[in-house]
Amino acid sequence: MQTGSEDSATATSGANNDANLQPEQAEMSKSETTSPSAFKSADIKFVKEDRIVFAASGANLRFKAMENGIDLYTFGGKMMNCGGYGQCGTCVVDIVEGAENLSPRTEAEDRKLKKRPASCRLACQVLVNGSVSVVTKPAKSR
Numbered sequence: 001m002q003t004g005s006e007d008s009a010t011a012t013s014g015a016n017n018d019a020n021l022q023p024e025q026a027e028m029s030k031s032e033t034t035s036p037s038a039f040k041s042a043d044i045k046f047v048k049e050d051r052i053v054f055a056a057s058g059a060n061l062r063f064k065a066m067e068n069g070i071d072l073y074t075f076g077g078k079m080m081n082c083g084g085y086g087q088c089g090t091c092v093v094d095i096v097e098g099a100e101n102l103s104p105r106t107e108a109e110d111r112k113l114k115k116r117p118a119s120c121r122l123a124c125q126v127l128v129n130g131s132v133s134v135v136t137k138p139a140k141s142r
């Protein structure tokens with residue numbers, strides 16, 4: 001009885017440098033790698049915690065908070081939250097500065113934040129595109 005043949009993996013050097021490219025390709029490659037960086041950063045100031053977190057532009061606010069040990073949830077939210085899908089409304093934050101640097105309000109936020117001030121957002125729905133100051137666990141009424 002014959003067993004199946006084993007595929008042998010072809011080894012490649014993995015080296016992919018400009019020496020293997022045509023002159024036009026090499027020039028293009030250089031200009032792509034040396035052009036001014038499109039990377040934009042955003043700093044997120046968590047006011048209550050007195051912490052500033054740096055993030056790439058477009059970062060999710062809930063993710064950056066959790067990644068940096070910032071507690072977004074009250075007791076109830078800790079026990080039961082939707083995991084960032086905009087369904088539970090427990091990740092509410094108040095944006096005290098830089099609201100213009102955030103992604104537009106989503107339908108989930110419109111639904112969940114009806115009784116909150118306009119400056120409140122759901123952290124899980126927010127993408128940060130510039131500097132912003134955030135108050136976590138804001139009081140329900142001001």
Ligand code: FES
Nearest residue numbers: 084086089091124
């Ligand atoms: S985590 Fe549930 S709405 Fe943000």
